[in-house]
Amino acid sequence: MADYFKTIPNDEGFFGDYGGSYIPPELQEEMNRITDAYYSISKSHQFISELRSIRKHFQGRPTPVYFAKTLSDEYGGRIYLKREDLNHTGAHKLNHCMGEALLAKYMGKKKLIAETGAGQHGVALATAAAYFGLECEIHMGEVDIAKEHPNVVRMEILGAKVVPVSHGLKTLKEAVDSAFQAYLKDPVTAIYCIGSVVGPHPFPMMVRDFQRVVGIEAREQFHDMTGELPDNLVACVGGGSNAMGLFSGFIEEPGVSIYGIEPLGRSFKPGDHAATMTYGKPGVIHGFKCYLLQDEKGEPAPVYSIASGLDYPGVGPEHSMLKDQNRVIYDSIGDEECLDAFFALSKKEGIIPALESAHAVAYALKLAKEKPRQSILVNLSGRGDKDIDFVVENYGIR
Numbered sequence: 001m002a003d004y005f006k007t008i009p010n011d012e013g014f015f016g017d018y019g020g021s022y023i024p025p026e027l028q029e030e031m032n033r034i035t036d037a038y039y040s041i042s043k044s045h046q047f048i049s050e051l052r053s054i055r056k057h058f059q060g061r062p063t064p065v066y067f068a069k070t071l072s073d074e075y076g077g078r079i080y081l082k083r084e085d086l087n088h089t090g091a092h093k094l095n096h097c098m099g100e101a102l103l104a105k106y107m108g109k110k111k112l113i114a115e116t117g118a119g120q121h122g123v124a125l126a127t128a129a130a131y132f133g134l135e136c137e138i139h140m141g142e143v144d145i146a147k148e149h150p151n152v153v154r155m156e157i158l159g160a161k162v163v164p165v166s167h168g169l170k171t172l173k174e175a176v177d178s179a180f181q182a183y184l185k186d187p188v189t190a191i192y193c194i195g196s197v198v199g200p201h202p203f204p205m206m207v208r209d210f211q212r213v214v215g216i217e218a219r220e221q222f223h224d225m226t227g228e229l230p231d232n233l234v235a236c237v238g239g240g241s242n243a244m245g246l247f248s249g250f251i252e253e254p255g256v257s258i259y260g261i262e263p264l265g266r267s268f269k270p271g272d273h274a275a276t277m278t279y280g281k282p283g284v285i286h287g288f289k290c291y292l293l294q295d296e297k298g299e300p301a302p303v304y305s306i307a308s309g310l311d312y313p314g315v316g317p318e319h320s321m322l323k324d325q326n327r328v329i330y331d332s333i334g335d336e337e338c339l340d341a342f343f344a345l346s347k348k349e350g351i352i353p354a355l356e357s358a359h360a361v362a363y364a365l366k367l368a369k370e371k372p373r374q375s376i377l378v379n380l381s382g383r384g385d386k387d388i389d390f391v392v393e394n395y396g397i398r
């Protein structure tokens with residue numbers, strides 16, 4: 001796998017059998033333009049040095065790797081956390097939003113368009129738009145607008161326009177449709193900024209590349225701390241961007257075991273979870289091919305997780321490939337185990353994790369019991385401030 005990043009994805013955007021671009025011709029033209037711009041602009045010295053400077057001075061990178069000693073003493077193993085919760089805006093998403101927005105600026109775009117579910121991607125993109133002085137339009141289902149009020153206010157304070165979507169189930173899938181329509185009306189001055197390693201080519205590749213900073217930093221930091229590579233990596237997988245960020249630093253190291261963790265929600269019954277890799281089969285969603293939770297007609301199935309950032313019926317094409325290659329082991333964690341880990345990390349280490357990230361922590365605690373002599377590096381993708389009211393109102397304090 002020596003040339004992994006030079007050969008994957010291929011020129012058509014395929015990661016093995018997955019990915020590609022299944023979209024209308026008028027959108028394909030625009031995707032080709034973005035792909036060409038990405039290959040020329042993002043490899044230029046000027047772009048790279050501007051992004052480096054943003055990472056350092058605006059985002060506050062590098063984020064630390066932290067040895068969770070109390071947790072390790074109690075559960076076994078040696079558990080380390082890559083602290084993406086300390087990245088500006090409190091999660092890893094800003095890593096790719098700043099990259100996408102910088103590309104938009106270099107392409108002469110005036111406006112960023114995206115959808116958001118829980119509002120995390122919307123807030124990160126609104127932050128990037130404010131930084132670059134670009135307009136920002138975020139499409140959001142009315143159900144989500146009611147549920148995620150603080151993030152709606154954040155986006156508006158940051159100067160973004162939040163467009164309510166009132167058809168269908170009024171959640172994420174309809175928001176994507178609505179944002180795509182808005183983009184089709186204005187593909188010259190606007191650019192669509194996808195929130196994870198999903199969507200048509202070049203987005204899964206581009207978002208992965210912008211997230212690689214996580215893996216590059218973590219590898220160097222872990223080596224400085226221990227003189228070794230980690231034995232195990234663990235990250236939660238919604239679309240899969242934080243996971244690809246960490247994994248990409250170690251994917252060519254056969255000695256590193258890698259675990260991607262999906263939400264098992266309330267149960268394994270359809271509609272109760274979003275464990276795409278375990279229960280899905282290949283299909284097409286939002287312009288790309290991947291493992292997909294689907295009904296008999298091949299339509300995306302309803303999904304659920306306590307962590308709204310993880311409830312997507314598809315998954316990044318690169319993860320789909322890595323599953324088939326057995327390079328990454330995909331497993332799942334339910335709501336209850338997630339909540340236990342949420343409180344364990346809070347009480348033992350003084351770090352309140354995002355519910356998404358708590359899925360990875362929960363799996364690491366299990367792995368630590370199974371492999372007490374090994375090191376485990378967890379991507380702590382975000383902080384849990386956004387989740388505290390929801391957790392306490394629905395589950396109390398544990």
Ligand SMILES: *Cc1c(COP(=O)(O)O)cnc(C)c1O
Nearest residue numbers: 196238239240241242309356382
């Ligand atoms: C959005 C989000 C995720 C899930 O997205 P990925 O693309 O799978 O990384 C995970 N953690 C946090 C904190 C998030 O906000």
